[in-house]
Amino acid sequence: MLQDTPPYVFDEFFASGKEEVISPFLTKNSRKWSANLKLKSSLLAAFLLIISFFLSSTCIPVSDFLLLTVYFLVGTPALIDTLNDLKSLEINIDVLMTLAALLSILIGSGFEGALLLVLFELSASMENAVTMKTKGALSSLSHLSPQKAFFINSSGEVWERSVKDIKVGSTILVKAGEIIPLDAKVIQGYSQVNLSHLTGESIPITKRPGDEVPAGARNLDGSLTLEVVRTSYDSTLTRIIQLITHAQEAKPKLQKLIDKLGDKYAILIMSIALLFALLLPLFFSSIPFLGNEGSIYRALTFLIAASPCALVIATPTAYLSSISSCAKKGILLKGGIVLDAISSCKRIAFDKTGTLTSGILKCSSFTPILSEIDTDLGLAMAASVEQHVVHPIATAFIDFAQIKNLSLPAIDQFKATPGFGVEAFCTLDEKKYKIFIGHYEYVSSHFSEALQKKMNLLTFNKALPNQVFSFVLIGENVFVATFSDEVKTESLSTIQYLQNQLHMDAAMLTGDHHENAEAVGSFLGITKVYSNLRPEDKLKIVSDLSSKKGLIMVGDGVNDAPALMRATVGVSMGKIGSATAIDASDVVFLQDDLSSLTWLIRKAHKTMSIIKQNLSLALGVILLATSPAILGFVPLWMAVVLHEGGTVLVGLNSLRLLKK
Amino acid sequence: MNSSPSPSHFKGKTAQEHLKKARMKGMIASSEIHGIEMSGSQAAFADSLKDTALALLALWSMSISLFDKSVIHVIMILFSISWIIWKPARSAILGWGRLERLHRLIEEERWEIEHNREQERLELTEMYQAKGFSGRLLEESVDVLMSDDNRLLQVMLEEELGLTLEVHEHPLKQAFAAFLGSSTSTGLILLSALFLPKLLTPAIGFLLVSLSSILTARLERNKKTSGLIWNLSSAAFVVASTYLLGNLFSKLQ
Numbered sequence A: 001m002l003q004d005t006p007p008y009v010f011d012e013f014f015a016s017g018k019e020e021v022i023s024p025f026l027t028k029n030s031r032k033w034s035a036n037l038k039l040k041s042s043l044l045a046a047f048l049l050i051i052s053f054f055l056s057s058t059c060i061p062v063s064d065f066l067l068l069t070v071y072f073l074v075g076t077p078a079l080i081d082t083l084n085d086l087k088s089l090e091i092n093i094d095v096l097m098t099l100a101a102l103l104s105i106l107i108g109s110g111f112e113g114a115l116l117l118v119l120f121e122l123s124a125s126m127e128n129a130v131t132m133k134t135k136g137a138l139s140s141l142s143h144l145s146p147q148k149a150f151f152i153n154s155s156g157e158v159w160e161r162s163v164k165d166i167k168v169g170s171t172i173l174v175k176a177g178e179i180i181p182l183d184a185k186v187i188q189g190y191s192q193v194n195l196s197h198l199t200g201e202s203i204p205i206t207k208r209p210g211d212e213v214p215a216g217a218r219n220l221d222g223s224l225t226l227e228v229v230r231t232s233y234d235s236t237l238t239r240i241i242q243l244i245t246h247a248q249e250a251k252p253k254l255q256k257l258i259d260k261l262g263d264k265y266a267i268l269i270m271s272i273a274l275l276f277a278l279l280l281p282l283f284f285s286s287i288p289f290l291g292n293e294g295s296i297y298r299a300l301t302f303l304i305a306a307s308p309c310a311l312v313i314a315t316p317t318a319y320l321s322s323i324s325s326c327a328k329k330g331i332l333l334k335g336g337i338v339l340d341a342i343s344s345c346k347r348i349a350f351d352k353t354g355t356l357t358s359g360i361l362k363c364s365s366f367t368p369i370l371s372e373i374d375t376d377l378g379l380a381m382a383a384s385v386e387q388h389v390v391h392p393i394a395t396a397f398i399d400f401a402q403i404k405n406l407s408l409p410a411i412d413q414f415k416a417t418p419g420f421g422v423e424a425f426c427t428l429d430e431k432k433y434k435i436f437i438g439h440y441e442y443v444s445s446h447f448s449e450a451l452q453k454k455m456n457l458l459t460f461n462k463a464l465p466n467q468v469f470s471f472v473l474i475g476e477n478v479f480v481a482t483f484s485d486e487v488k489t490e491s492l493s494t495i496q497y498l499q500n501q502l503h504m505d506a507a508m509l510t511g512d513h514h515e516n517a518e519a520v521g522s523f524l525g526i527t528k529v530y531s532n533l534r535p536e537d538k539l540k541i542v543s544d545l546s547s548k549k550g551l552i553m554v555g556d557g558v559n560d561a562p563a564l565m566r567a568t569v570g571v572s573m574g575k576i577g578s579a580t581a582i583d584a585s586d587v588v589f590l591q592d593d594l595s596s597l598t599w600l601i602r603k604a605h606k607t608m609s610i611i612k613q614n615l616s617l618a619l620g621v622i623l624l625a626t627s628p629a630i631l632g633f634v635p636l637w638m639a640v641v642l643h644e645g646g647t648v649l650v651g652l653n654s655l656r657l658l659k660k
Numbered sequence B: 001m002n003s004s005p006s007p008s009h010f011k012g013k014t015a016q017e018h019l020k021k022a023r024m025k026g027m028i029a030s031s032e033i034h035g036i037e038m039s040g041s042q043a044a045f046a047d048s049l050k051d052t053a054l055a056l057l058a059l060w061s062m063s064i065s066l067f068d069k070s071v072i073h074v075i076m077i078l079f080s081i082s083w084i085i086w087k088p089a090r091s092a093i094l095g096w097g098r099l100e101r102l103h104r105l106i107e108e109e110r111w112e113i114e115h116n117r118e119q120e121r122l123e124l125t126e127m128y129q130a131k132g133f134s135g136r137l138l139e140e141s142v143d144v145l146m147s148d149d150n151r152l153l154q155v156m157l158e159e160e161l162g163l164t165l166e167v168h169e170h171p172l173k174q175a176f177a178a179f180l181g182s183s184t185s186t187g188l189i190l191l192s193a194l195f196l197p198k199l200l201t202p203a204i205g206f207l208l209v210s211l212s213s214i215l216t217a218r219l220e221r222n223k224k225t226s227g228l229i230w231n232l233s234s235a236a237f238v239v240a241s242t243y244l245l246g247n248l249f250s251k252l253q
Helices: A011-015 A030-036 A036-056 A060-087 A095-107 A110-132 A139-144 A236-250 A254-283 A292-306 A309-328 A337-343 A353-356 A374-386 A390-402 A441-445 A449-455 A489-500 A515-526 A534-548 A557-566 A578-582 A594-629 A634-656 B015-030 B041-066 B071-117 B115-131 B135-146 B149-160 B171-195 B200-220 B224-253
Strands: A148-152 A158-162 A171-174 A184-187 A190-193 A204-209 A224-228 A331-333 A346-352 A358-372 A411-417 A421-428 A431-436 A469-472 A477-487 A505-509 A528-532 A550-555 A569-574 A586-588
Touching: A030 B171, A036 A060, A036 A110, A036 A346, A060 A095, A060 A110, A095 A110, A095 A254, A095 A292, A254 A292, A254 A594, A292 A594, A292 A634, A309 A331, A309 A337, A309 A594, A309 A634, A337 A346, A337 A569, A337 A594, A346 A353, A346 A534, A353 A505, A353 A515, A353 A550, A358 A390, A358 A449, A374 A411, A374 A421, A374 A431, A374 A469, A374 A477, A390 A469, A390 B224, A431 A441, A441 A469, A469 B041, A469 B135, A477 A489, A477 A515, A477 A557, A489 A515, A489 A594, A505 A515, A505 A534, A505 B115, A515 A528, A528 A534, A534 A550, A534 A557, A550 A557, A550 A594, A550 B224, A557 A578, A569 A578, A586 A594, A594 A634, B041 B071, B041 B171, B041 B200, B041 B224, B071 B115, B071 B149, B071 B171, B115 B135, B115 B149, B135 B149, B171 B200, B200 B224
Parallel strands: A346 A505, A346 A550, A505 A528, A550 A569, A569 A586
Antiparallel strands: A148 A158, A148 A171, A171 A224, A184 A224, A190 A204, A331 A586, A358 A477, A411 A421, A421 A431, A431 A469, A469 A477
C-alpha cells in the first residue's frame, strides 16, 4: 500500500516573499543555514572588526586581512544595494553611507569605513530579523478558507474540486464540522453555523433552506447541501482580503517620509562635498589645506562627518530597545515605527467580543421553571447529554457542571437534530428520564399536554439582550440555562485610565446587536457605541475616525482585520485572536491582557522622547563637525571621533528604553 | 496511510523517499557538470578536493624548475589561501544562482496555474494520456490533481519541469563542504611539501586526486576503476606538462 502523503504546501513560501529559509527545493535539514543569515553575517563582521582593531598595532597584515574580510561580509551586500539604488536613480542614505565607507579606504581610514558599514548592516539586519519574526501576510486567510469543495454533479456523484473551478449555480456538500468553502444558499439540511469571522460573535446561528451562508463560516452540527451564489474570486472572504489590501495601501507610511528625507539629505551632502572639493581650491588656493592637494581629503572628511550614522541609528536603536522591552512584557510590535504611530493617536476604538469581553460563552445560571427534581441533578443530566456535542453552548454547560463539582450520570440513545437541539435518555434510581435540550420552540414541541397547560400559566423570559437561553426538559421538569459573554475584569480599569489619565476618546465597534452593545458600553463608560457592523462598516467608521485624529483599533476577529489594517495602529489579541487579525495588526498582545495597552502607550511616548533627544544629539554632532570639516579645520581623525562618539552616545541613550 | 514494511528495494525508505532519491539519481545522470558544480555537499567536497590537489600539484611541478625552494613554499601557501577562499565562494555563488533559478521557475508555474487553469488542465490531460490513462479514468485523475493547487503545482514542477523538491543542499552548507575539501587538500600537500621528502608531495597529491575520483564515481554511480584511471592520467598529464614546460622556460631565460 502506498503512503498517503499530503502535497507540499507552497502557500507559506509564497506568502513569505520566497524566503530561502522555507524554500521547497532545499532539504529540511539544510534550511536552517538561512536563518537570520544577514544578522549572523553582520555579527561575524563586527567580531572580526574588533579583533582587527586590537591587532592593528601589533600585527598589521593580519589586521588588514581581517578588515578585508569585514568589507567582504558587509561591504558586498551594501555595494549591491547601492548599485541597485543607483540603477533605479535613487540616491539615499544607503548610497551615502556606502560611498563614504568605500572612499574612506582610499584615504587610509579603512577602520572607520568598516565600522560605518558594520553598524549600518547590523541595524538593518536586526530590524529585518524583528520584522521577519512578526511578518505574516494574508496566507492565514487561505487556511481559513478551504481550497477544495465537495461538488455534486448532475448525476448526484460527489467530487472533490478546487473552489476555483466551481461556478455559480453549482451544488456543493458541506459536512458537519467543515468550513463553508464558497458563498452559497442552503437548499437542503438544517445546521448551526458559526459566523465569528464576519460578525465577531461566537454564538452560533441556525441556517435553514433558503438562508445564505458566507464562505469561511464553520458548519457546526448538520450536513448542508448548498447552491453556490458567488465564485471564489468574489466571495465574502475574497472581499475581506481586498478590504485588507486596500486598507494597507491607504495607511499613512511614516517610513516613506523618513526615506524621502533621507534621500534628499544624501543628495545634499554629496553635492556639497563635491562642490566644495571642486570650488574652494579655486578661491582659496593660497591657504594651506585648501589647495588642490587637500580637496579630496576635505571632501572625505566632510562625508564622514556628515555620514548620518548617529542619525541612522537614532531611531532604529530606540525602536529596537522598545521592541525588546515590549517583547519581554508579551507585546509583539511589527516594527518600531508603530511606536511613533501610537504616540500620535488621540482616539481608541475597541471591538467588543473577545476584546472587551472574554469572547467565550459562559453559563451564568441554571434555573428551574417548573421542576420537582433537584436543580444540580438537572444540570448534571443536561451536562451529561451535552458531552456528546461539539458546540460552544455544550462546552459552557459542561464547564458549569464542573465548577459545581457534579458527577455526570450515564446517558443513552443520544440523538441530535441539527439546527434545533439534542435528546437522550438517562436512568436514575430505576427511573428513566427523557431529556431534550435546545431552543424553546424545539423543547416545547415535546411538552406533554399537562405540562403545556402548566407552562402556559407561567411568565418567564425566552430571550434577553446579551444573553443566550437554552431550555432543558427532563421528564416533566423544565429548566432554563442562560449564557453570556462576560466583560473582562481589566476592561473597566483600562478604559477609565485611557479616558481620564491619557485623555483619549474611546469608542466601541461591534457586529453584535444594539442592545448587547449598549449594555457593555454603558457598563464600561464608553459613550460612542457603533453596533450591527459588518467588516466594511467597521472599515468605514475606522477610516472616518482615523482621518481627523490618530486612531488605535483593538480587535481580535477576522471581521476586524480590514479595520485593524486601516487604523493608524491596529492591536490584536494573540491567544484568542484570529490569525488574520494578527497578520493585519501592528501590535499583538500575546497574553491577551488588555491592561498592557496603557503600558504600551506610555512606552510609545517615552520612545518618542528618546528619539527626539537622539536626533538632536546626532544633528548637533553633524553640524558641529561638518562646517569646520569642509573648511579644512577638522582633520579626518577628529571627524571620525566626533562621528563615532555621537553614535555611541545615541546608542547608549536608546538602551534606556530597555527598562520595563 | 499505513506502516507496512517497505519493499526490499526501497532499502528501509518510504515509497516517497525512494521516489525522491530515484529522481535525484535521474537528475545526476542527466546533468553534465562541466563548469557547474553538482548539487550536494559530498559532490562539493570531492570537487574541491580534486581541484585543489591538482592546482597545487601543477604549481609544485612548475616551481621545481622555475623557483628556488624558499620561494616555492611561500608561493604555495599564498596560492592555497586564495584558493581556499575562492572554492567555497564559487560553490556558494553557484548554489545561490541555482536557487534563484528554481525560485523563478516555481513562481512562473504558480502564475500559470493561477491564470491559465484551462491550459494547465490540457497539459495535465496530455501528460496523463501519454502515461496510458484514457476515458473516465483520465478525466477523474485530472480532476483530482486540479482540485488542489498545491498538489497541482508539485505535479507540474516534478512532471512537467522535471524538478524535485527538498533535494538540494543549502548553498552555504555546500560552500562549507567545498571549504573542507580545499582545506584538506591544501593542508596535506603543504605539510608534505614543507616537512616530508620531496617525492611524497606528488604522491599525496595523486592520492587525493584518486580519493576524490572514487568518491565522485560513487556519487555518479559510474565505474570506479575507469573514473580513477582517467582522472589520474589527466592529473599526471597536467603535472608532467607543467614540469616539462617549466624546464623549457627556465632554459630560455
